[in-house]
Amino acid sequence: MIVDPSADDRLDRAFMALADPVRRRIIARLSRGPATVNELAEPFQITLQAVSKHIQVLEQAGLVTRSRDAQRRPVHLDAAQLEALTAWIDRYRLIHEQQFRNLDALLATTRGAEAATSDADPEAGTAQEATES
Template identity: 55%
Template sequence: MKADPVSAVFAALADPTRRAILARLAAGEATVNELAEPFPISLQAISKHLTVLERAGLIVRTREAQWRRCRLDPAPLRTLAEWVDQYRRLWDERHDALDDYLRDLKETGRDRNP
């Protein structure tokens, strides 16, 4: 069974190395070697991270001669942001309702302890 896109993106973003790779790609395309440079792990491990990011649709890998380049594909992040936004609106509404309730308590003096 294939995971839904939001779950695949969350799973890909769960790892700090993959998040760092995406942060680097936000600045522009990079080769696999350039992406691997700051990490104390093997090129094979970086390749596995890139595969996870690619399967989640977060990056696109191309091959030009002997160079393998990667670039960020922001579309899945927009989808994720939209998904999160619906819950943000829900919590904003709940916080606003709580603020109103607390304000009413304070104004009526019902917040005082006997």
């Protein structure tokens, strides 16, 4: 059905998928191993159909995959997509922290005695471009 799984789109779906406590609990459960829809639905008060939909959301987000075992459809966690999310977050988190260090260094040179580049040069390596979504 989906024709354009752009990088943006994949992040949209993955972050959206984790923005629901039911789905996060499903992920938490799957981190300990595969499970069927019925097993996954057990802890919740909602209907099986609702859980089935949650799993579809996780699947479309690339966070889980499914196999076949007779009439069962075991769900497996896909760690690669989780990694993609931390990669996105860390990218900007680290740029930000670098900016912070630069600012500290700048303040040190402004306030302090001589302009000694003690640690980080405020002008150097200003984390080139971050155009992305």
